[in-house]
Amino acid sequence: MLSTFDQIAAEGRDVTVDADVVVVxxxxxxxxxxxxxxxxxxxxxxxxxxxxxxxxxxxxxAPTMIKKLYRNAGSAPILxxxxxIFSEGRCVGGSTVINGAMSWRTxxxxxxxxxxxxxxxxxxxxxxDPFFTKVEExxxxxxxxxxxxxxxxxIMQRGADKLGYAWVPAMRSQKHCCGANNCAFxxxxxxxxxxxxxxxxxxxxAGGRLYSGCKIDRVTTDGQRATGVTGRFRHPVTGKRGxxxxxxxxxxxxxxxxxxxxxxxxxxxxxNSSRQVGKNxxxxxxxxxxxxxxxxxxxxxxxxxxxxxxxxIDEGIMITTSMVPPGLLAMSxxxxxxxxxxxxxxxxxxxxxxxxxxxxxxxxxxVDLFGEAKMRYDIxxxxxxxxxxxxxxxxxxxxxxxxRRVLMPFDFLPSIDSPDQIxxxxxxxxxxxxxxxxxxxxxxxxxxxxxxxxxxxDPRGESWDVPGLFVADASVFPGPIGVNPQITIMALxxxxxxxxxxxxxxxxx
Amino acid sequence: xxxxxxxxxxxVGALAEVVLPVGDGVPxxxxxxxxxxxxxxxxHMPRLLALLFPVGLMMLELGAFFLAPxxxxxxxxxxxxxxxxxxxxxxxxxxxxxxxxxxxxxxxLLAYYSDARVGAKLGYTVESHVADVSAERLxxxxxxx
Numbered sequence: 001m002l003s004t005f006d007q008i009a010a011e012g013r014d015v016t017v018d019a020d021v022v023v024v025x026x027x028x029x030x031x032x033x034x035x036x037x038x039x040x041x042x043x044x045x046x047x048x049x050x051x052x053x054x055x056x057x058x059x060x061x062a063p064t065m066i067k068k069l070y071r072n073a074g075s076a077p078i079l080x081x082x083x084x085i086f087s088e089g090r091c092v093g094g095s096t097v098i099n100g101a102m103s104w105r106t107x108x109x110x111x112x113x114x115x116x117x118x119x120x121x122x123x124x125x126x127x128x129d130p131f132f133t134k135v136e137e138x139x140x141x142x143x144x145x146x147x148x149x150x151x152x153x154x155i156m157q158r159g160a161d162k163l164g165y166a167w168v169p170a171m172r173s174q175k176h177c178c179g180a181n182n183c184a185f186x187x188x189x190x191x192x193x194x195x196x197x198x199x200x201x202x203x204x205x206a207g208g209r210l211y212s213g214c215k216i217d218r219v220t221t222d223g224q225r226a227t228g229v230t231g232r233f234r235h236p237v238t239g240k241r242g243x244x245x246x247x248x249x250x251x252x253x254x255x256x257x258x259x260x261x262x263x264x265x266x267x268x269x270x271x272n273s274s275r276q277v278g279k280n281x282x283x284x285x286x287x288x289x290x291x292x293x294x295x296x297x298x299x300x301x302x303x304x305x306x307x308x309x310x311x312x313i314d315e316g317i318m319i320t321t322s323m324v325p326p327g328l329l330a331m332s333x334x335x336x337x338x339x340x341x342x343x344x345x346x347x348x349x350x351x352x353x354x355x356x357x358x359x360x361x362x363x364x365x366x367v368d369l370f371g372e373a374k375m376r377y378d379i380x381x382x383x384x385x386x387x388x389x390x391x392x393x394x395x396x397x398x399x400x401x402x403x404r405r406v407l408m409p410f411d412f413l414p415s416i417d418s419p420d421q422i423x424x425x426x427x428x429x430x431x432x433x434x435x436x437x438x439x440x441x442x443x444x445x446x447x448x449x450x451x452x453x454x455x456x457x458d459p460r461g462e463s464w465d466v467p468g469l470f471v472a473d474a475s476v477f478p479g480p481i482g483v484n485p486q487i488t489i490m491a492l493x494x495x496x497x498x499x500x501x502x503x504x505x506x507x508x509x
Numbered sequence: 510x511x512x513x514x515x516x517x518x519x520x521v522g523a524l525a526e527v528v529l530p531v532g533d534g535v536p537x538x539x540x541x542x543x544x545x546x547x548x549x550x551x552x553h554m555p556r557l558l559a560l561l562f563p564v565g566l567m568m569l570e571l572g573a574f575f576l577a578p579x580x581x582x583x584x585x586x587x588x589x590x591x592x593x594x595x596x597x598x599x600x601x602x603x604x605x606x607x608x609x610x611x612x613x614x615x616x617x618l619l620a621y622y623s624d625a626r627v628g629a630k631l632g633y634t635v636e637s638h639v640a641d642v643s644a645e646r647l648x649x650x651x652x653x654x
Binding site: 006060061062063067073075076077083145147148164175176178179180182188189191296298300301325326327328329330331336337338340341344345347348368369370372373411433494 | 527528529530531532535536543546549550553554555556557558592594599600606607611614615616618620621622623625627628629632633635636638639642643645646649650652653
């Protein structure tokens, strides 16, 4: 059963409910674990701060949808050198509603690092395979239908082939995606298999309950164990206050993402004996590079990412296409006035690509004066050099693809007109705050491990300090994964759900 | 819902006149529409940023006295002077100035280029594209979806 803010506010009464499990957050982690537990016979309540929207309500005006579907309208800054713009979903389905649905298993090399460096012996490809398989089936992971691949992906592919760079076709959670390329603002056709159209229906069909438009403020305990949560219904857009919600549960799962989960725990002063909550903040910093071609290429048509260039993945660099509507592209350029139009008039000839860096450094997430997230991340020299190298390689591929001009993510060098100019990026040190950076991948802020002095949760996702309190989102990653994290989040959350079902006597007696 | 008072709206409007493209063949979008867009956007920002937004506008407005330098505030300067002044902020050595102008300028440009007429002029006909590919998807795959 789904209850929205409007329904609860109309009733006008505070709500108190009991359940076996309460899950805070309905994104990749929350959705997956909630459905797993509900289908395993447990009574499950999911609470989502954002609103519930279906594809019928997904419009094509990007700013309107950003205000509805994104936390802070996608404008949360991670302060540091450089400042990084962080975007995440805040709606039923979480960031899966607004992401590109890229679906990769955790790379073997990453799992090996987690085993060796964090003692997570069960994190082997073999032991995780059943969870990956289950998740991939649930969200329909597969290659794109050829007709949905956009010209941008084909152009990048040709450039990579010319240079001998390896690429892989996109694996995405989708059913016959038609290349509307509106993934970031809610899929208008329901082809994208977000949590909204996969795990949420499964949860509800299994008797689970979902409250949307409710912000959780407190995780309650009896002094030892977690006993549930309390919060208040708030209109997801206007913030209007509604009745209070109290959920009493045997197990409490926090799955608000790697930024909001540590904020909730820090505000409650919970599970931080290791002093690691909010630390180890990883974000895969990435930068955008735009190629301008001689002819219209309609890069805004076709699936958001048709392939990924993986030639440099072992160096921590991944390159792919990611075209956005004109407004979002224009605001990222340093131009204004007539100069802006001179550049943007070629929008239909532009191809936006991005390079993502697997971070070796980390930042922090804390709580600001208003109880909101305060993110800090200074990119380290190694990662910064990798980012510049990624920009250079992306530019090289764009020129090899036939671009006549490449628009760069640097204030001091807005564009270059020939591949010969790429070398200029390495001639002088580039100030870190001169680079445009953004991210949609947050990880690591409640990392799992085998040593409670250096981790927040145990290898199953349960708090070392508060029994019955679990974390099931990218917070638990002990390190970066270098690829899109959705499938890893879902697989680990499913694994935690399975653990709870297999240990009923311990948690639900 | 608006977090901007009349004074802030005037500064945003003065900035929008500088930032928005003008010229032959450039679709016009009314300045007040841009101001409304920005005013509607600000309350969605993180609370601290939303509170600091008018402070930043005040810096832009009053900074004209000593940064331009000018005898009148930013919003009362001629368009040509405002353009030079904004250019100074875009290329300022002090990062806070660059970041501030980037944010406000970015919102104005987001508003402008998100206007359907501007999008159509750029060849971004997203509604017809989505209608076409959605229909084609149903034609090809109706039995499997």
